Amino acid sequence: xxxxxxxxxxxxxxxxxxxxxxxxxxxxxxxxxxxxxxxxxxxxxxxxxxxxxxxxxxxxxxxxxxxxxxxxxxxxxxxxxxxxxxxxxxxxxxxxxxxxxxxxxxxxxxxxxxxxxxxxxxxxxxxxxxxxxxxxxxxxxxxxxxxxxxxxxxxxxxxxxxxxxxxxxxxxxxxxxxxxxxxxxxxxxxxxxxxxxxxxxxxxxxxxxxxxxxxxxxxxxxxxxxxxxxxxxxxxxxxxxxxxxxxxxxxxxxxxxxxxxxxxxxxxxxxxxxxxxxxxxxxxxxxxxxxxxxxxxxxxxxxxxxxxxxxxxxxxxxxxxxxxxxx
Amino acid sequence: xxxxxxxxxxxxxxxxxxxxxxxxxxxxxxxxxxxxxxxxxxxxxxxxxxxxxxxxxxxxxxxxxxxxxxxxxxxxxxxxxxxxxxxxxxxxxxxxxxxxxxxxxxxxxxxxxxxxxxxxxxxxxxxxxxxxxxxxxxxxxxxxxxxxxxxxxxxxxxxxxxxxxxxxxxxxxxxxxxxxxxxxxxxxxxxxxxxxxxxxxxxxxxxxxxxxxxxxxxxxxxxxxxxxxxxxxxxxxxxxxxxxxxxxxxxxxxxxxxxxxxxxxxxxxxxxxxxxxxxxxxxxxxxxxxxxxxxxxxxxxxxxxxxxxxxxxxxxxxxxxxxxxxxxxxxxxxxxx
Amino acid sequence: xxxxxxxxxxxxxxxxxxxxxxxxxxxxxxxxxxxxxxxxxxxxxxxxxxxxxxxxxxxxxxxxxxxxxxxxxxxxxxxxxxxxxxxxxxxxxxxxxxxxxxxxxxxxxxxxxxxxxxxxxxxxxxxxxxxxxxxxxxxxxxxxxxxxxxxxxxxxxxxxxxxxxxxxxxxxxxxxxxxxxxxxxxxxxxxxxxxxxxxxxxxxxxxxxxxxxxxxxxxxxxxxxxxxxxxxxxxxxxxxxxxxxxxxxxxxxxxxxxxxxxxxxxxxxxxxxxxxxxxxxxxxxxxxxxxxxxxxxxxxxxx
Ligand SMILES: Nc1ncnc2c1ncn2[C@@H]1O[C@H](COP(=O)(O)OP(=O)(O)OP(=O)(O)O)[C@@H](O)[C@H]1O
Ligand SMILES: Nc1ncnc2c1ncn2[C@@H]1O[C@H](COP(=O)(O)OP(=O)(O)OP(=O)(O)O)[C@@H](O)[C@H]1O
Ligand code: SF4
Ligand SMILES: [Mg+2]
Ligand SMILES: [Mg+2]
Numbered sequence: 001x002x003x004x005x006x007x008x009x010x011x012x013x014x015x016x017x018x019x020x021x022x023x024x025x026x027x028x029x030x031x032x033x034x035x036x037x038x039x040x041x042x043x044x045x046x047x048x049x050x051x052x053x054x055x056x057x058x059x060x061x062x063x064x065x066x067x068x069x070x071x072x073x074x075x076x077x078x079x080x081x082x083x084x085x086x087x088x089x090x091x092x093x094x095x096x097x098x099x100x101x102x103x104x105x106x107x108x109x110x111x112x113x114x115x116x117x118x119x120x121x122x123x124x125x126x127x128x129x130x131x132x133x134x135x136x137x138x139x140x141x142x143x144x145x146x147x148x149x150x151x152x153x154x155x156x157x158x159x160x161x162x163x164x165x166x167x168x169x170x171x172x173x174x175x176x177x178x179x180x181x182x183x184x185x186x187x188x189x190x191x192x193x194x195x196x197x198x199x200x201x202x203x204x205x206x207x208x209x210x211x212x213x214x215x216x217x218x219x220x221x222x223x224x225x226x227x228x229x230x231x232x233x234x235x236x237x238x239x240x241x242x243x244x245x246x247x248x249x250x251x252x253x254x255x256x257x258x259x260x261x262x263x264x265x266x267x268x269x270x271x272x273x274x275x276x277x278x279x280x281x282x283x284x285x286x287x288x289x290x291x292x293x294x295x296x297x298x299x300x301x302x303x304x305x306x307x308x309x310x311x312x313x314x315x316x317x318x319x320x321x322x323x324x325x326x327x
Numbered sequence: 328x329x330x331x332x333x334x335x336x337x338x339x340x341x342x343x344x345x346x347x348x349x350x351x352x353x354x355x356x357x358x359x360x361x362x363x364x365x366x367x368x369x370x371x372x373x374x375x376x377x378x379x380x381x382x383x384x385x386x387x388x389x390x391x392x393x394x395x396x397x398x399x400x401x402x403x404x405x406x407x408x409x410x411x412x413x414x415x416x417x418x419x420x421x422x423x424x425x426x427x428x429x430x431x432x433x434x435x436x437x438x439x440x441x442x443x444x445x446x447x448x449x450x451x452x453x454x455x456x457x458x459x460x461x462x463x464x465x466x467x468x469x470x471x472x473x474x475x476x477x478x479x480x481x482x483x484x485x486x487x488x489x490x491x492x493x494x495x496x497x498x499x500x501x502x503x504x505x506x507x508x509x510x511x512x513x514x515x516x517x518x519x520x521x522x523x524x525x526x527x528x529x530x531x532x533x534x535x536x537x538x539x540x541x542x543x544x545x546x547x548x549x550x551x552x553x554x555x556x557x558x559x560x561x562x563x564x565x566x567x568x569x570x571x572x573x574x575x576x577x578x579x580x581x582x583x584x585x586x587x588x589x590x591x592x593x594x595x596x597x598x599x600x601x602x603x604x605x606x607x608x609x610x611x612x613x614x615x616x617x618x619x620x621x622x623x624x625x626x627x628x629x630x631x632x633x634x635x636x637x638x639x640x641x642x643x644x645x646x647x648x649x650x651x652x653x654x655x656x657x658x659x660x661x662x663x664x
Numbered sequence: 665x666x667x668x669x670x671x672x673x674x675x676x677x678x679x680x681x682x683x684x685x686x687x688x689x690x691x692x693x694x695x696x697x698x699x700x701x702x703x704x705x706x707x708x709x710x711x712x713x714x715x716x717x718x719x720x721x722x723x724x725x726x727x728x729x730x731x732x733x734x735x736x737x738x739x740x741x742x743x744x745x746x747x748x749x750x751x752x753x754x755x756x757x758x759x760x761x762x763x764x765x766x767x768x769x770x771x772x773x774x775x776x777x778x779x780x781x782x783x784x785x786x787x788x789x790x791x792x793x794x795x796x797x798x799x800x801x802x803x804x805x806x807x808x809x810x811x812x813x814x815x816x817x818x819x820x821x822x823x824x825x826x827x828x829x830x831x832x833x834x835x836x837x838x839x840x841x842x843x844x845x846x847x848x849x850x851x852x853x854x855x856x857x858x859x860x861x862x863x864x865x866x867x868x869x870x871x872x873x874x875x876x877x878x879x880x881x882x883x884x885x886x887x888x889x890x891x892x893x894x895x896x897x898x899x900x901x902x903x904x905x906x907x908x909x910x911x912x913x914x915x916x917x918x919x920x921x922x923x924x925x926x927x928x929x930x931x932x933x934x935x936x937x938x939x940x941x942x943x944x945x946x947x948x949x950x951x952x953x954x955x956x957x958x959x960x961x962x963x964x965x966x967x
Binding site: 261279 | 346348349372373374378389391392468471473474477485486487489490492493514516517518519520521522544545546547548549550551570571574575584585586588589590591592593603611
């Protein structure tokens with residue numbers, strides 16, 4: 001698996017049957033994505049656009065309706081079926097909700113020990129040592145070890161769950177908003193931790209995140225999603241500097257600054273209207289119902305991903321390698 | 328807005344938590360208040376007591392811990408720390424709206440979203456069955472959830488994280504409260520929806536004149552919506568004042584560290600964010616002196632002995648107060664009496 | 665299930681537990697406690713009153729009533745434990761399997777469970793005894809088959825609820841197999857709930873065993889059994905009410921105390937804040953710390 005990409009997603013669709021009998025919820029609706037080994041890949045986009053579903057499908061928590069996921073060149077579905085354990089030593093997942101992802105009956109120690117036990121890691125003394133290392137990694141004091149998840153603060157919980165994901169020394173870490181529950185100073189620590197782990201161990205990290213400042217800081221590449229599709233992708237900094245897709249532009253302009261003086265005078269693009277329902281995406285460009293610069297063709301023809309000035313790709317009729325719309 | 332009487336005020340609040348294994352002094356002598364139409368942001372590190380401070384007086388801390396509270400918390404003419412649990416729960420439903428940090432804990436995973444909202448609206452806003460249903464759908468729609476009719480019949484696990492968070496906001500607003508306590512209301516949301524939600528809260532605030540207590544890690548959110556800020560460290564107030572004062576002229580070493588660790592998306596691209604070295608204190612033992620001393624660059628011998636008083640450095644209707652005599656002395660900042 | 669649970673027993677109201685423990689101990693050590701062979705007849709001493717020789721007197725065949733009550737405790741205890749363990753094993757297995765596997769298998773199993781639940785247990789037991797014939801083992805079998813469905817339904821409900829929890833997915837991601845997830849994460853929740861109900865059911869079972877024996881469908885004479893003793897005593901209820909009252913009392917006491925035990929268990933499940941002496945001690949420690957801190961802070965200020 002040496003030169004294969006860490007993660008390759010081809011034509012992925014994940015649909016959920018709809019309760020009221022109308023069309024299925026198309027949470028992920030046709031995604032191609034390649035994450036190179038050692039990359040730090042950010043996934044951003046509007047709430048409900050399918051980021052979590054995509055991440056879950058990558059690690060096999062969710063079955064694909066169509067398409068394939070390759071991990072290090074190996075078909076994920078087959079790998080999971082034949083050897084779940086070796087797959088889990090390769091790929092780990094950090095959940096959005098740290099509390100729910102830990103058993104409420106297990107102490108922190110038991111929680112951290114569980115993956116080691118599942119993989120029959122060493123004696124109990126060695127496990128204890130490894131757990132101490134893990135606590136160090138995520139900057140938690142030993143005193144948390146016999147506490148239950150509920151009695152930890154939000155930040156402490158997420159650090160425990162990150163420690164647990166690192167326990168098996170995976171080479172790919174998929175994280176669903178691992179930072180949302182952390183406060184800023186810890187965020188900085190965890191982000192720095194992620195980057196240093198990535199450098200030390202050649203870890204590949206895919207991170208779903210809302211904090212764009214952090215994405216810009218740590219992610220080498222970024223994918224912007226809108227309504228189950230990729231709307232724009234590329235190298236983070238150039239993309240953030242001159243986003244080609246109108247949605248990305250709106251998204252980036254909505255990020256508030258910590259400086260109230262900047263906040264007072266800043267221009268924001270406020271998107272009109274509500275996000276469309278993922279069970280009935282609009283015809284043509286998925287963004288056309290809210291796009292300030294939409295033209296007639298946007299309402300009938302779906303734009304394909306094409307090269308744009310920042311070097312990445314975007315799915316917008318008004319953008320190509322020479323120009324981009326500015327709203 | 329600042330001349331109105333506070334509609335919720337906390338005075339010298341001390342909260343001890345006794346859990347099976349540890350005793351924690353989560354809140355250690357905090358005072359603050361909010362007035363109608365005002366937004367007060369509470370910021371501080373994880374574990375600094377933000378949640379306990381705001382939910383404790385409302386009797387909303389998780390079961391399984393014994394909670395001892397001293398001091399005072401007044402709302403609607405009642406002393407929350409001494410009224411009966413019946414009155415408290417009535418007040419909670421009618422007077423306070425709470426957006427919980429962990430949306431899953433506030434919603435019942437076994438029940439559909441819509442009916443949970445409708446029940447809340449029926450109970451506290453006194454609506455009829457049909458009206459409550461309509462209100463619930465419209466709340467879902469107002470909080471920006473696409474397809475509210477369909478979502479009405481969905482279970483919590485079938486919604487995305489951001490939608491749940493929005494449903495939570497809808498739930499908190501269902502009873503039309505006077506004081507909205509929002510514990511990290513936008514952390515699970517992307518920037519565009521975050522802007523929408525903050526706009527929703529602002530709009531309701533304008534319409535109904537409610538007071539908002541906003542707990543958040545996101546300094547950007549504070550900068551864009553808060554009138555005043557309280558910076559909490561280890562259960563004590565380190566600094567407070569208007570958002571403008573605290574965010575643009577931070578004085579307390581902790582506040583400065585905190586702000587330095589926030590990457591500014593609008594400013595130039597910078598190198599790695601700075602972290603505040605060291606661990607937050609565990610609040611299990613009560614140490615004398617300044618709680619930040621362990622991690623402070625300016626620490627002096629006296630810091631570990633005197634509890635630094637909150638001193639006023641600019642007296643307006645919302646005074647800027649700082650609990651660090653050392654920095655005031657060093658930088659020659661005058662103290663108002 | 666773990667050490668802390670055992671430590672918590674300290675906080676239980678012992679008063680509630682005492683009769684249950686008494687019953688169990690008496691059942692276990694019955695042979696050592698009984699002064700006489702409970703089935704030994706002594707025609708020279710029929711229907712005797714209470715005396716030093718026969719603490720609770722004798723019955724119409726001259727058998728020692730005290731020995732018979734103690735012996736009856738043992739019989740009830742053994743039969744009850746066998747039925748409970750068997751019913752729990754069957755119920756938890758079928759219910760958990762249904763909940764875990766889901767789909768069509770679950771639907772079929774649920775229908776079976778629901779049918780079993782629709783009929784009162786005792787009616788099922790009676791019908792089964794009608795098929796199996798009377799006798800000790802057929803009573804045990806009948807009661808087991810009448811009792812399992814309840815546990816099956818509860819187990820399934822718990823399994824279904826727990827499976828939805830994200831931490832189960834977390835375990836999957838860590839590479840855990842189904843067995844691991846079931847044994848480590850789901851079974852404890854199932855047992856925690858089911859055991860509570862089982863402890864309350866124990867009383868009802870003792871009663872059911874007595875009822876069947878009373879009807880002549882369970883334990884056959886001359887084995888000492890409380891239901892049996894009630895039947896025997898009925899003929900003498902005018903002259904020697906003791907023969908009915910004593911086994912009746914024993915039965916009532918056991919049933920009530922098991923119900924209380926069930927309740928105590930149910931309360932255990934609710935996480936309880938620290939209280940009592942521990943809380944007082946920790947509050948004092950906190951107050952002391954606070955005083956020390958104030959002393960340091962104010963002491964040096966004035967110096
Ligand atoms: N149920 C509990 N049992 C024991 N300790 C608790 C409990 N809840 C909170 N604490 C402790 O009280 C302190 C304050 O916690 P709190 O939840 O208020 O922090 P916070 O500022 O809201 O943090 P976060 O930003 O992570 O949510 C922490 O030290 C925490 O460990
Ligand atoms: N189990 C499910 N059944 C039905 N619909 C689902 C299910 N899980 C997700 N969805 C729907 O799929 C869509 C995408 O959800 P997803 O959780 O992937 O969004 P997201 O991008 O992670 O959003 P957020 O940023 O708010 O977490 C949403 O419309 C959601 O309601
Ligand atoms: S294709 Fe049209 S509607 Fe879509 S983003 Fe571009 S301009 Fe807007
Ligand atoms: Mg998500
Ligand atoms: Mg909190």
